[in-house]
Amino acid sequence: MKPIELSLLVALCGPPAHGYSLVRRVEEESDGRVKLLPGNLYAILQRLTAAGWIQEVDAPAESDQRRRYYQITELGTAELARETAALGRHLALAQERLLAR
Amino acid sequence: MKHLKLARMVFAVGLRSYPRDYRRCEQAELELLFDDLAQRELRERGPLCLWLLVVRCLGDSLVVSRQLRRVRALERSAAARKSLGRNDRSRRSGMMDVLQQELTSAWRSIVRQPWMAVTAAATLAVGIGASISMFSVVYGVLLRPLGLEEPQRLVNIRQHAASDPSDASGLSVSSFAPLADRVEAIEAASAWFYDSVTLTDGDAYRGDAKELGEAIVVAPNFFEVLGLDAFTGRVFLPDDVSPGAGRGTVAVLGHQLFESTFGSDPELVGSSLTIDGVPTTVVGVVSAVPPAPIPGTQIWLAHGFDPEDRALTRRLLPIARLADGASLEQLEEQLDVYYQGLASEVPALEGWTGGATRFRSDLLGPVEGGLWVAFAGIGMLLLMACANFANLMMARLSTKKNELSTRACLGASQYRLFRQLSIESLMLSILGGGAGVALAMVSLPYLVAMSGPMLPRAHEVRLDWPVLVFATFVAVACGLVFGNAPAAFGIAGEMRSSNASRRTRNDVGTRVRATLAAVQIGLALTLLAGAALLVSSFHRLTDSDPGIDIERVAAARIYPDDDRYATLEEENLYFEELLQNLEAVPGVERVAMTSALPMDPQAVDFDLPFRRADRPAEAGAEPPQAFYRMASPGYFETLGIELRSGRTFVATDLDGAPTVIVNETMAKQVWPDEPSVGGQLLVGFRGTVQYEVVGVVSDTSFSALGAPPKPEMYFPSLRASFGGRVVVVRTEGDPADTLNSIRASALSVDPNQPVSAVMTLKRLTADTVAAQGFYSKLSGIIGMLAIALALSGIYALISFWVSQSQFELGVRMAVGATRENIVRLVVGKAFRLAVAGSTIGLGASLLLLGNLRVFLFDTEPLDPATLALATAAILILAVLAAWIPARIAARSSLARMLSD
Known part of the structure; x- marks a missing residue:
């Protein structure tokens, strides 16, 4: 999984979100390091949807009905958990080796 | 809001790069998201960042669309292999792929040096934007068909005295x-x-x-x-x-x-x-x-x-x-x-006859020459922008030396490299052209407003297809000619260069860049001198003495209705009552009446023959003529026309012996060596009535501010009615405040007698020089832009030279050159360049500025003081522009300079 895909899955773990709120979430959660542009964002969303990790959902009531909302699927959650566990193991290993130096 | 709208349009154009079916699904979403991002960028970081976002989004669209197409092509070919067992890719899609690859790679190369790209595109945007604005005016006013049937057969007919x-x-x-x-x-x-x-x-x-x-x-x-x-x-x-x-x-x-x-x-x-x-x-x-x-x-x-x-x-x-x-x-x-x-x-x-002039030349002739000259000025500005662009492209080429040599070593053909560089410069010039169109959209309404009343067909000036075709042509031509020349010049050398020949090549490149910068300085000097001439001429014109006091006078033009005022007496009664009414208007100091105001383009104006009563008529000779003016008692005082000798009209002149007042020009012409007051004149074709000259008044500008006076005769009353009269009102305060009261007062005398026009004299005189005002403002703007372009050209050239000569400068410092020596070296280089450029500019000025003569008032087109001032300004500014990179060079650390 590419880092940007991971960031998007993390961002989609919360309530359903549309394009702009995803851009903002990813930006905030990465301390402004990751800035998504429209073309790239929708290409990734399409890939994630095709993989079945996220899905389009109905727009929540009282929100902008013109926009498309996305949410993580169970498959996506499982994939995220797996990826996070793997990353966690890597992280622990890295810390251990850094301390040993 | 204009930025947002424009940014949306540009983004929407970028979306065209996506495959059609993808676009159909995602376009609305992409646009919504872009809208949000753009609004945030504009709100929080301003328009410049908004446009940077647009550029990034365009790049993003290109990259993503290419990925999409590649994935699809792979899918298609896999499917085709599966069904046919062979790869059946068409030649056409192959070419499209190569083209797209080149476009993407050009875009990446541009984005790698964003400031260089922004400077190049912005420079072109200024040049192209200015030319499009001016072309819109030239096209709308002069070139767009008049919309009439065979307009070349239409003529205006006027009459004039044969003499x-x-x-x-x-x-x-x-x-x-x-x-x-x-x-x-x-x-x-x-x-x-x-x-x-x-x-x-x-x-x-x-x-x-x-x-x-x-x-x-x-x-x-x-x-x-x-x-x-x-x-x-x-x-x-x-x-x-x-x-x-x-x-x-x-x-x-x-x-x-x-x-x-x-x-x-x-x-x-x-x-x-x-x-x-x-x-x-x-x-x-x-x-x-x-x-x-x-x-x-x-x-x-x-x-x-x-x-x-x-x-x-x-x-x-x-x-x-x-x-x-x-x-x-x-x-x-x-x-x-x-x-x-x-x-x-x-x-x-x-003694009268008719004259005919072409309708088109009457309508457009007065502005035709000026507009073409202004267009030529803008053309010079565009040339400067192109020279700047070429210079930046050459500098860019030098920084890509390694990349080009590597690619050449790996087998890229000369043609391939040239094509790559051409695509880059074309992309930049088209970006610059797009920005230029945006600039023109913003500036065109101001340009038209600035022209005031001088521009016929002003409502036909707009940015439409012919103008956009022109813009595209200019942008593509700039990209191909000025962007490619350095590429064509550079590649062959870069590819084959050994170290020794590269050195020579580099020297030649520097010389070409310096020549371009010098030409730019020359053009800037010419444009600046032209602007200085027009601006100072306009100031002299507006400061010139029209012979009347225009500050506190308003006037109303009235054509008495023939049915209501059938006789001269009835007409006189109407005007008498009107004058009395106007005197009672608050803020009015005095009132009077005339048949024709000075400088009024709509004055009912004609001249009459006259001769001195004490001299016999010369048989066969054309009698001299002077312009006829009716001036009621108080007219000269109201308009502030000075009395030179004798007296002005008083009430008794209206029904006493016939009297006349002449202006100075006429007095000098008719009585060159003797006093004119007391002289007797016979006026008219038959000349039976003898008028006594009771006064001489100062001259007034005749047809426009700054126009020379003509001989004029003033009579206290009309002997016959011939249409309109003008009522003049001197006010205590700003005359503009009383315009409505004047109209109301006239309508209170007779609500059914229309008032043709009410205006202040200041406005009337300003309108007579609207064209000169327009040209002076326009040339001022062109001059400023020219300076800005020339300075940015010098700055870029010197900065580039400094960055390329770090080692040389480092060695100089290592062997004892002080920081002042380095500054002097760099600034001296710029100064020599500016001197060379100024020489070119002075030559061009001598050749070209003579064409401005017809637009100048009381100013010589080759005024040495103006040329000297413009040259000094260019030299000083050139030195200042080089000062910044020179200081930076002098402050760099020696170690870094030598390591570069």
Whole structure:
């Protein structure tokens, strides 16, 4: 999984979100390091949807009905958990080796 | 908001790069997201960051769309392999792929050096934006077809005294009526005159009373002669008003008025409007762009000219269509014969003849030369921008030396590298062109507003297809010629270069860049000197003494209605009452009346022959002529015209012995060596009445501010009525504040007598020099832009040289050069460049500035002081522009300089 895909899955773990709120979430959660542009964002969303990790959902009531909302699927959650566990193991290993130096 | 709208448009164009089906699904989403991002960027970081976002998004679209296409191509070929067992990729899609690959790679290369790209595109944007704006004006005013049938056959006809062809006037009804019948060279003739009308109400109009400004009152065959058809409804028909019937009850509106006041209501045609208190039927709307002799005219009224109507004396302006095959010369010859015939019927026309001029040259001639010169100035600006662009492209090429050599080593052909560089420069020039169009969209309304009343057809100036085609042509040409020249020049050398030859190549490159910068400085100097000349000339013009006090005077032009004021006495009574009424208006200091104001383009103006009563008439010689003016007692005081000797008019002059006051020019001409006061004049063709000169007054500008005075005679009262009079009012405060009271006061004397125009003298005089004002402002802007471009050119060149010469400068410092030495070295380089450029510029100025002579007032086109000042300014600014990179160079650490 590419880092940007991971960031998007993390961002989609919360309530359903549309394009702009995803851009903002990813930006905030990465301390402004990751800035998504429209073309790239929708290409990734399409890939994630095709993989079945996220899905389009109905727009929540009282929100902008013109926009498309996305949410993580169970498959996506499982994939995220797996990826996070793997990353966690890597992280622990890295810390251990850094301390040993 | 303009930025946002424009950014959206540019982004939408970028979306075109996506495959169509993808676009269909995602376009709305992509646009919504872009909108949010753009709004945030504009709100939080300003327009510049917004445009950077647009550039990034365009790049993003290109990259993503390419990925998408690649994935699809792979999918397609996998599917094809599966079904056919072979790869069946078409040659066409292969070429498209290569092209797209080149585009993407060019885009990446541009984005890698964003500031270089932004500077290059911005430089071109300035040049292209300015040229598009000016081209829109030139195209809209001069080149766009007039929309008339064979406009080259249309001529204006005026009459003038045979002795003075320069002083043309309108025709009276009696001289116009037989024109078309008696002159063979004329196929059809019509005539028109100006009037100011007020719209009060009507079926289709329930708003407040509205001043419609200048209306054109025309003979019913006017549109037929022009060959102009109605856009909706019809134009006038001969039956609409019969000859001699006076103003009819039908009107034709212009498209603008139809849209703005009546909301393009189709019901308007056939409905009735109350114009000047008369119910008038709108019969049609003429096409969007009828060329009007007065810019902004939007209403035409039909009129059956009455030969007895004194208000039309010398006021009709005929327009005629030449018979097939007839020439202007033939027409003029026939007009001579025509006037000789008329003189036998109307003795007052003895010594008069007719003159004809082309309609198009009358309408556009006064601005044609100026607009082309301004366009040439802008062309020089564009050349400067292109030189800057070429310089930046060359600098860019130098920084890509390694990349190019590597690619050449890996097998890229010369053609391939050249194509890559061409695509890059084309992309930049098209970006610059796009930004230029955006700049033009923003600046064009200001440019048109700046032209004030001088520009005919101003409403036809707009950014439309012909202008955009021009813009595309300019952008592509700039990219291909100025972007590719360095590429073509550079590649061959870069590819084959050994170290030794590269050194030579680099020197040549530097020399070419320096030459380009010097040419730029030269062009800037010429443009700056031209601007300085026009600006100082305009200041001299506005500071020139018109001979009257224009600060606190307002004037109202009134053409007394012939039906209501049939005799001169009735007319006089009306004006007397009006003057008394005006004196009572608060803020009014004094009032007076004249037949024609100085510098008034619509003055009823003519000159009369005269001779000294104490000298016998010379047989056979043409008598001298002077302009006729009526000036009521108090006129000279109201206008601030100074009395040189004798006295001004008093009330007793109105019914006492005939008296006249002359201006200084006339006094000097007629009585060169003796006092003119007390002299006796015989005035008129028959010259039976003897007038005593009671005073001499100072000269006034005649036709426009700064125009030389002409001999003038002032009489205290009219001996016959001949149409309009002008009431002048000196006010205590700003005369603009009293304009409404003046109009109200006139209407209180007679609510049915229209007031043709109320204006301040300041406005009137300013309008006479509107063209010079426009050229001076425009040249000022061109001059400023030229300086900015030249300075950025020098700055870029020197910065680049400094960055490329780090090692050389480091060695100099290592062997003992001080920081001052380094600054002097770098600045000296710029100074030498500026001196070389100034020499080119002075040469170009000597060649070109002579063309400005016709636009200058009291200023020599090759004024040494102006040229010296402009040169000094360019030299100083060039040194300043080089100062910054020089300081940076001098402050760098020695270690870093040597390691580079």
